[in-house]
Amino acid sequence: MSAVGTLVVTDLDGTLLDHHTYQYDAAQAALALCRQRRIPLIFNTSKTLAESQALASALSLHWPMVVENGSAIHLPEPLEGEPRAVILGQPRQQLVAWLQRERQRAGFSVQGFSDWSVAELAAHTGLSLAQAELAQQREYSEPLLWQDTEHAFLTFQASARAQGFTLLKGGRFFHLLGQTDKGRATTWLRQHYHTRSGQPVQIIALGDGHNDSAMLAAADVAVQIRSPVHPFPPKPAAKRVIQTELCGPAGWAQALLSLLDPQPAAAH
Structure with a gap:
């Protein structure tokens, strides 16, 4: 898959972050690849803006972020006439x-x-x-x-x-x-980047829980991350669905690396 026109939209807890430790060490290789290619890596999380900003700072990320299960989309560098935040939820x-x-x-x-x-x-x-x-x-x-x-x-x-x-x-x-979810925010992100670039936008979404299902359904490639504490939720109605063998950030990295940097098939 070409990195051009690709967004990576990801859940945090149990996905990029380990369910038990909240660490992301196992995801470092895929994080580095996203930074190297300047692929937008967008948090779509139940966490707060304060939590998301702290993690984004630690990872040197400067992309939009969706917080509180699709309730608000924060744009770090809005263009002229754009809002700094799009509120989809309720106070x-x-x-x-x-x-x-x-x-x-x-x-x-x-x-x-x-x-x-x-x-x-x-x-x-x-x-x-x-x-x-x-x-x-x-x-x-x-x-x-x-x-x-x-x-x-x-x-x-x-x-x-x-x-x-x-x-x-x-x-x-x-x-x-309020009447929103991660999927509604993901659809907004697709239109936002399409409007900015004029090009089609491909979305890879990654999540492990039931509250990620709408986000995964709104993506072109849905990656269900294996959880150590619960079975996979029902498969989303996305164009392509991948279920990882590894849990948490290890599964996150394995899936992303295979999608963004696929190895050529061995010659026979």
């Missing part, structure tokens, strides 16, 4: 206020990030205190730890939909957000 304050009303009304047993201190969030996630502080800086979504029955969850989910909200299943939490 977190509205989500949290609705959540509190629902718990009082129906007695659902559910906790969100807004209920926890930074130390409690670190304990629930395995993040450091500094990382947990960045994870608390949410603007458009509320991750939830469901502690009630499956029947109660279906009632809760129906109530969220009636309110115009979305519930997505992530790697560790459910995510309450």
Whole structure:
């Protein structure tokens, strides 16, 4: 696959970042190739802008990033007349206020990030205190730890939909957000780069969880990253689907290197 006109759109936790350690060492070779070829490597994550910016800085990346499960697209270098951020979701304050009303009304047993201190969030996630502080800086979504029955969850989910909200299943939490997802943001990115370049845009998307399914379906090549903690979600309806043998960043790198730098077939 030619690198010209190619975007790499990737989930972070459990994909580019190891599910348990949040490290990306095993992905270094593919990261270096993307930097060398200046292939846009775009985060499309449930993480916050603060978390995403910290990682982008560590990796010396200066591309757009999609945060909080498709709720906002941040452009680091907008052209004249372009916004710095495209907001597709709804303010977190509205989500949290609705959540509190629902718990009082129906007695659902559910906790969100807004209920926890930074130390409690670190304990629930395995993040450091500094990382947990960045994870608390949410603007458009509320991750939830469901502690009630499956029947109660279906009632809760129906109530969220009636309110115009979305519930997505992530790697560790459910995510309450507005009427958006990673796929909607991926489609926006395709049009954005097509408008800028006037050329067709090929998208390689990589993710491991259910909340990545819409992103993978919006791509030309969908890479499902094997998880150490759950089976592959159903295959997305993309043109081409790859499921990795290796987990997390090792699988991420293996898939990307095979797509961006395929080796010629051996002569017989």
